[in-house]
Amino acid sequence: xxxxxxxxxxxAKRKMAVGALADAIxxxxxxxxxxxxxxxxxxxxxxxxxxxxxLQCQPGDILQYLEEENSEKDL
Amino acid sequence: xxxxxxxILLSKIVVIAIIVTxxxxxGFLPTLIQQLLCSGSACPIQSDYYTVAILIPYGVMALxxxxxxxxxxxxxxxxxxxxxxxxxxxxxxxxxxxxCFLIAAVAILATGLWWAWSVLAIAAVLxxxxxxxxxxxxxxxxxIKEENDYTI
Numbered sequence: 519x520x521x522x523x524x525x526x527x528x529x530a531k532r533k534m535a536v537g538a539l540a541d542a543i544x545x546x547x548x549x550x551x552x553x554x555x556x557x558x559x560x561x562x563x564x565x566x567x568x569x570x571x572x573l574q575c576q577p578g579d580i581l582q583y584l585e586e587e588n589s590e591k592d593l
Numbered sequence: 594x595x596x597x598x599x600x601i602l603l604s605k606i607v608v609i610a611i612i613v614t615x616x617x618x619x620g621f622l623p624t625l626i627q628q629l630l631c632s633g634s635a636c637p638i639q640s641d642y643y644t645v646a647i648l649i650p651y652g653v654m655a656l657x658x659x660x661x662x663x664x665x666x667x668x669x670x671x672x673x674x675x676x677x678x679x680x681x682x683x684x685x686x687x688x689x690x691x692x693c694f695l696i697a698a699v700a701i702l703a704t705g706l707w708w709a710w711s712v713l714a715i716a717a718v719l720x721x722x723x724x725x726x727x728x729x730x731x732x733x734x735x736x737i738k739e740e741n742d743y744t745i
Binding site: 545549550552553557558559560561562565 | 739740743744745
């Protein structure tokens with residue numbers, strides 16, 4: 519996965535629980551877990567906006583691009 | 594009140610009825626052919642030929658036909674269990690389409706014995722193609738559903 523979701527890092531910085539964040543942004547803990555564990559295929563702008571609002575951060579603090587070693591370009 | 598569940602139940606009943614009809618019809622087929630071809634006590638010489646020309650292809654096509662119906666029943670059961678966009682259904686539809694093509698191939702070969710088998714061959718090819726298109730739609734729908742499920 520080239521895009522990494524760093525919600526757990528932000529949660530630790532803000533000393534916030536996963537359940538509390540899920541409640542605050544209005545998604546289920548299961549969906550937040552999918553997002554946190556980098557299993558999500560896409561993220562809605564509305565979700566990203568809510569995450570930034572509750573975690574008081576920028577999208578770049580949550581999302582990170584990592585170049586994959588064995589990407590299709592290299593093959 | 595008519596609803597989706599009753600519609601599926603009706604489809605299941607029809608499938609079971611066809612599963613029962615295929616072997617039963619096979620058993621009565623020689624008598625039916627004789628009755629259709631023979632008027633009174635006079636039977637044309639070709640009646641035996643037509644009995645063979647209809648019975649043998651029917652027997653060969655009956656087995657894939659029964660398997661096809663079993664797959665169709667399984668598909669209806671999955672739909673009834675609200676399992677619509679799953680890999681199992683795509684696999685079932687793929688197998689159903691290949692069985693249609695198999696029946697069409699047998700029917701094409703049997704056309705040499707009796708011209709009327711060509712009607713079944715054309716119908717089976719068209720149904721097979723239709724099922725294949727539906728299978729492709731289901732395969733794409735699974736991808737879209739997965740994308741949707743994992744969009745947070």
